[in-house]
Amino acid sequence: MKLICDDFLAEVNYLHTVFQGLPEEVWAQETGFMKWTPWDVVAHLHLFDLVGLKSAEGREAFGHERNRLAASFQQGKDHQAVARENLAGLSASELIDAWHATAVELAAKFSDLDPSSRLPWFGPDMGARMFLTARFMETWSHAQAIFDLAETTRTHTDRVKHVATIGIKTFGWTFVNRGLELPGPAPRVELTAPSGDVWTWNEENTTDHVCGDATAFCFVVTQVRNIADTQLEVVGPVAKKWMAVAQCFAGAPIDPPAPGTRLPKF
Numbered sequence: 001m002k003l004i005c006d007d008f009l010a011e012v013n014y015l016h017t018v019f020q021g022l023p024e025e026v027w028a029q030e031t032g033f034m035k036w037t038p039w040d041v042v043a044h045l046h047l048f049d050l051v052g053l054k055s056a057e058g059r060e061a062f063g064h065e066r067n068r069l070a071a072s073f074q075q076g077k078d079h080q081a082v083a084r085e086n087l088a089g090l091s092a093s094e095l096i097d098a099w100h101a102t103a104v105e106l107a108a109k110f111s112d113l114d115p116s117s118r119l120p121w122f123g124p125d126m127g128a129r130m131f132l133t134a135r136f137m138e139t140w141s142h143a144q145a146i147f148d149l150a151e152t153t154r155t156h157t158d159r160v161k162h163v164a165t166i167g168i169k170t171f172g173w174t175f176v177n178r179g180l181e182l183p184g185p186a187p188r189v190e191l192t193a194p195s196g197d198v199w200t201w202n203e204e205n206t207t208d209h210v211c212g213d214a215t216a217f218c219f220v221v222t223q224v225r226n227i228a229d230t231q232l233e234v235v236g237p238v239a240k241k242w243m244a245v246a247q248c249f250a251g252a253p254i255d256p257p258a259p260g261t262r263l264p265k266f
Helices: 002-020 024-028 038-057 059-074 079-087 092-111 128-150 158-169 171-176 214-221 237-245
Strands: 188-192 198-201 209-213 233-235
Touching: 002 092, 002 128, 002 158, 024 038, 024 128, 038 059, 038 079, 038 092, 038 128, 059 079, 092 128, 128 158, 128 214, 158 171, 158 188, 158 198, 158 214, 171 237, 188 214, 209 214, 209 237, 233 237
Parallel strands: 188 209
Antiparallel strands: 188 198, 209 233
16 A cells, blocks of 8 residues: 555656646646646546545545535536536646645545555445555546646656556456457556566467557556557557557546547647
8 A cells, every 4th residue: 555655645746846837828728638728637636636535534425525526417517617616716826736735635544544445436436555546547647638738748657557557457347348348368568667677467468469668558548649659569459459449447438539639749
């Protein structure tokens, strides 16, 4: 539990520093992610970190928040509208600091939890370790839209292994979620970490594989990039079908961005 809490906190602290240095005008511009502005992105992360704290408090506290948000979604409001509804009035600088403070509190709260304890969420209950790992994944992936828009180079670390691991574990779910039969066993995955270390999964598969940069793989499974916009080596029919629609986050099936549409401007 300590590792994911420390890594979540480190990523949040890094992003907080970067976000504080962005020009004010950037916060009202549309990113490549669903035309959300950077303000929308951070507001979404902040809102669901707040809900995460309620989940850690117990079913009663979480249930109240879930029902309140569910009522907004049932009215036809999307995540962007709900975040704006709940956090309207905060300037970019106020939002950045509020998000950071909540995320720091979330990391501290989860550090005291048993990693196997079950927490309520919008779908099935989640183990505490996986819960915070999912928050890390969402924070890491959504933040990239802001880097792309602001034309700011991002420093990646081996913390991305948390995202890669979720990507591997959701191989089967990617197809089940789309109502498709599994096309075959999970491909071998061999990734080069930012540090230069090599991470491997499913080494027994000698037919299909995905190899290359770990960050690029994480971009694909979180649908930040289309596989065609990376230099990942994808070999075998199962691997190609997976990488074409990989989705490591919960929710209804979503298609990856079209080639060339989610790239930095520089």
